[in-house]
Amino acid sequence: MRSLRTGLSLTSLVAGLALLLTAPAAHAADTPLRDLGTAKGKVVGTAVTGSKLTGTYGDLAGAQFSSLTPGNAMKWESVEPAQGSFNWAEADQIVAFAQAHNQQVRGHTLVWHSQNPNWLTNGSWTPAQLTTLLQNHIGTEVGRYKGKIAAWDVVNEPFNEDGTYRPTLWYNGLGTDYIAKALTWARAADPAAKLYVNDYNVEGVNAKSTALYNLVKSLKERGVPIDGVGLQAHLVLGQVPSTLQQNIQRFADLGVDVAITELDIRMNLPSDSAELAQQKADYKAVTAACVAVARCVNLTVWGFTDSDSWVESTFPGQGAATPYDANYAPKPAYYGIAEALGGTGTPPPTGACTASYGVGSQWNTGFTGNVTISCSGASLSSWKVTWTYGAGQQITQAWNATCTQSGAAVSCANASYNGTVPDGGSVSFGFNASWSGSNPVPTVTLG
Numbered sequence: 001m002r003s004l005r006t007g008l009s010l011t012s013l014v015a016g017l018a019l020l021l022t023a024p025a026a027h028a029a030d031t032p033l034r035d036l037g038t039a040k041g042k043v044v045g046t047a048v049t050g051s052k053l054t055g056t057y058g059d060l061a062g063a064q065f066s067s068l069t070p071g072n073a074m075k076w077e078s079v080e081p082a083q084g085s086f087n088w089a090e091a092d093q094i095v096a097f098a099q100a101h102n103q104q105v106r107g108h109t110l111v112w113h114s115q116n117p118n119w120l121t122n123g124s125w126t127p128a129q130l131t132t133l134l135q136n137h138i139g140t141e142v143g144r145y146k147g148k149i150a151a152w153d154v155v156n157e158p159f160n161e162d163g164t165y166r167p168t169l170w171y172n173g174l175g176t177d178y179i180a181k182a183l184t185w186a187r188a189a190d191p192a193a194k195l196y197v198n199d200y201n202v203e204g205v206n207a208k209s210t211a212l213y214n215l216v217k218s219l220k221e222r223g224v225p226i227d228g229v230g231l232q233a234h235l236v237l238g239q240v241p242s243t244l245q246q247n248i249q250r251f252a253d254l255g256v257d258v259a260i261t262e263l264d265i266r267m268n269l270p271s272d273s274a275e276l277a278q279q280k281a282d283y284k285a286v287t288a289a290c291v292a293v294a295r296c297v298n299l300t301v302w303g304f305t306d307s308d309s310w311v312e313s314t315f316p317g318q319g320a321a322t323p324y325d326a327n328y329a330p331k332p333a334y335y336g337i338a339e340a341l342g343g344t345g346t347p348p349p350t351g352a353c354t355a356s357y358g359v360g361s362q363w364n365t366g367f368t369g370n371v372t373i374s375c376s377g378a379s380l381s382s383w384k385v386t387w388t389y390g391a392g393q394q395i396t397q398a399w400n401a402t403c404t405q406s407g408a409a410v411s412c413a414n415a416s417y418n419g420t421v422p423d424g425g426s427v428s429f430g431f432n433a434s435w436s437g438s439n440p441v442p443t444v445t446l447g
């Protein structure tokens with residue numbers, strides 16, 4: 001009323017209201033990446049770990065992606081740890097999850113120098129024995145999943161950086177022909193699956209990608225079944241190759257599909273808001289290069305959350321390489337992918353502190369929960385997080401915060417020693433609670 005009396009125009013009042021109302025609504029209604037991808041003719045995928053496909057991880061993997069790649073579950077050491085003794089449990093689980101969520105599966109990988117079982121690596125094999133081993137492996141694994149795999153990374157990482165062939169068990173025993181043979185056996189075992197050769201550091205035009213190009217060209221000329229190339233794209237912040245789109249295009253012009261198969265973009269830790277903004281630009285550039293070429297059919301990230309990435313253990317001091325943080329909050333990188341796919345969702349404002357809620361372990365009557373308050377481009381000297389439980393959950397004990405619950409309403413404030421959340425930092429607290437029937441994740445508010 002006071003505004004009206006002081007003569008504020010109706011137009012500006014309405015505009016102000018609209019802004020207040022639409023900003024959070026647009027965020028809540030962000031279109032999933034898989035749907036944005038479909039509109040552009042792209043499949044959007046992620047590598048997954050089978051044991052994690054529950055709770056928030058499972059929800060996001062199912063909702064946001066239209067393709068899953070088992071990160072490790074289909075590798076030879078996983079499926080045949082002892083010769084003749086098979087373990088398909090995790091691979092089966094991922095395939096079943098994908099089918100339940102109307103997702104493709106990229107099979108990864110059949111012929112590689114790494115993650116082979118010890119009995120294979122340490123054996124001493126004649127070329128004839130190697131041939132039999134490889135043919136049986138491909139026939140068994142591709143045959144088991146016949147009709148369920150959209151594409152196989154049949155051969156993984158065959159080249160050295162200078163474009164010569166990598167000296168592996170397979171190359172040393174069988175020569176370059178192991179590649180053509182593997183592709184031919186895979187085709188025989190599942191004629192419908194698209195067959196790929198996959199490698200890293202082949203994203204730009206360079207000696208290694210040119211070797212891959214020449215291999216694909218020669219396979220095509222010889223009539224060997226080859227449908228696509230996988231550019232892994234394990235990239236470093238700020239170093240997206242300027243020739244990425246040109247490189248994708250030259251493979252497409254050979255008459256094969258291209259997939260970005262293992263995208264992640266690592267940085268030095270701890271990350272700050274400038275680095276996360278650069279990472280957004282990098283993810284957007286890679287996605288845009290795929291969008292620009294019709295035959296770039298799939299863009300897959302190698303883990304969608306920083307809590308499920310190979311980077312931190314392999315490159316000490318580096319990480320934060322994926323589109324979601326370790327607490328499943330979408331990072332600017334997520335919106336980089338979304339924007340390049342034509343999404344109009346509203347990224348969270350830069351310079352903010354946010355709270356995210358997670359369920360740790362859960363048993364028949366109780367569960368352990370946690371909340372993490374993270375700041376980027378902002379900081380806090382004290383905090384309070386509130387939420388409302390939707391299914392009768394009841395907090396019984398909290399640590400690293402003081403929590404009270406009244407009816408369904410929970411309010412948790414910092415302890416004396418953890419009110420400060422610095423820019424680029426985070427603080428977590430945990431609690432035990434009871435539940436029955438269901439345990440939906442509430443929306444938390446940071447006040």
Ligand code: 9MR
Pocket residue numbers: 071072114115156200232262310
């Ligand atoms: O993500 C995989 C990780 O869990 C394994 O420890 C690692 C072992 O090499 O392999 C990772 O995946 C690799 C993929 O299979 C092939 N390209 C490189 C990936 C990262 O190492």
